Amino acid sequence: MKYNLPHKTIERLSQYRRALLICLEKGQTHIYSHEIARIQHITAVQVRRDLMLIGYTGTLRKGYNVKELIELIGEIIDSSEGINVAIVGMGNLGRALINYFIGKRSHLRIVASFDINPDKIGNTMSGVPCFSIDDLPQIVKEKNIRIGIMTVPAEFASQTADLLVKSGIKGILNYTPKPVNVPDDVYLEEYDMITSLEKVAFYVKLNEQKIV
């Protein structure tokens, strides 16, 4: 199987699948590249290129088979056994993520959450139990958790990342506004909401200036 796919293609494949799943629900069996493109705000060529890279061939004039394509994307980007995920920090963002994911992607299982607040520890939200952060290393091993999502306050970012790494986690998604450091064998993805908003603000300002 090909895995030297561009980073951007990986992201788009995930997005294509999301769109395709909606089509499947609606009973749509085939879809054209330009239909996918319109949904994702990209070009049809881009879509065809991505599908070419994963080796999927559509039917001429009929487009792509929705079900087949969903399955192929799954084979490429999912692990066959699924991956267990933990959320560290059960503030608003942590809870938002749990609500968001529940029942969405079966191969990504949120199996635990962690917090330091005694009021939260011991509770279960949408089937996800909340543990003390002190028990993190143990629970990570017991439950074979391989990805940690960090939704703790910024001041705890570094230590949380260190703890996750020490516990043997293999991927971190950091929603903290503070960048963290991890060893090379741990995959790190960081996202900062302020950056996104500032970017929007910049382009809004730019558009206004263009008009003037």
Place this chain on the structure above:
Amino acid sequence: MKYNLPHKTIERLSQYRRALLICLEKGQTHIYSHEIARIQHITAVQVRRDLMLIGYTGTLRKGYNVKELIELIGEIIDSSEGINVAIVGMGNLGRALINYFIGKRSHLRIVASFDINPDKIGNTMSGVPCFSIDDLPQIVKEKNIRIGIMTVPAEFASQTADLLVKSGIKGILNYTPKPVNVPDDVYLEEYDMITSLEKVAFYVKLNEQKIV
């Protein structure tokens, strides 16, 4: 002033500033390109290139003046009068965003939130009042809101975007998993947490396969 900056540079400038603000608090007056680079997990050349693009010149052997650089980045990416922002959807994610922003960036003011739940309407969270979504067009005009952050459930994504556009908003940050369509004069930024997590999962899987 130069505004034909690469998209990526805009994002990084926002991130540099965040890092610089922390340095400023610590009392650090100067910083080297490689120090910024290490924090952001990029190369020093990249940092220097970005600063070159915005026309900032450091002091040889002393690095960049933290305070000056923060101010220059502000001149580039901020609007002088600031921008008013609204959050649509006061679920966990909406509340997370408010907590996240309060007191962080003075030029981005979250001045209103909207929901359909009568229990939430009329409340104030961290100084942000919650209005009925029915009043959105009016409030947007009254308060001169130019950016809307969408944190509503996916099924309301399209109609919320339409409403925001019709109300005269100029930028949308869509945290819904459903892509929306807006006219060309409205800047749209979309972010999907599932895509990010799936990306992490993909690279975790990939790393494991490399080892085997």
Place this chain on the structure above:
DNA sequence: CTAAAAATGTGAAAAACTTAACACTGTTAG
């Protein structure tokens, strides 16, 4: 005073990513 070291600034090369252009092929209309 001079050489080595350590930083910035930048033209040019390289890499990553996107788009154009077009060959190809079923499908449809006449």
Place this chain on the structure above:
DNA sequence: CTAACAGTGTTAAGTTTTTCACATTTTTAG
């Protein structure tokens, strides 16, 4: 039956973004 059409697949070109390589300059050490 044939021409026009509307889709896919892909090579090549173009664009954007990153990195290399190195000239330049200040500081430090001897």
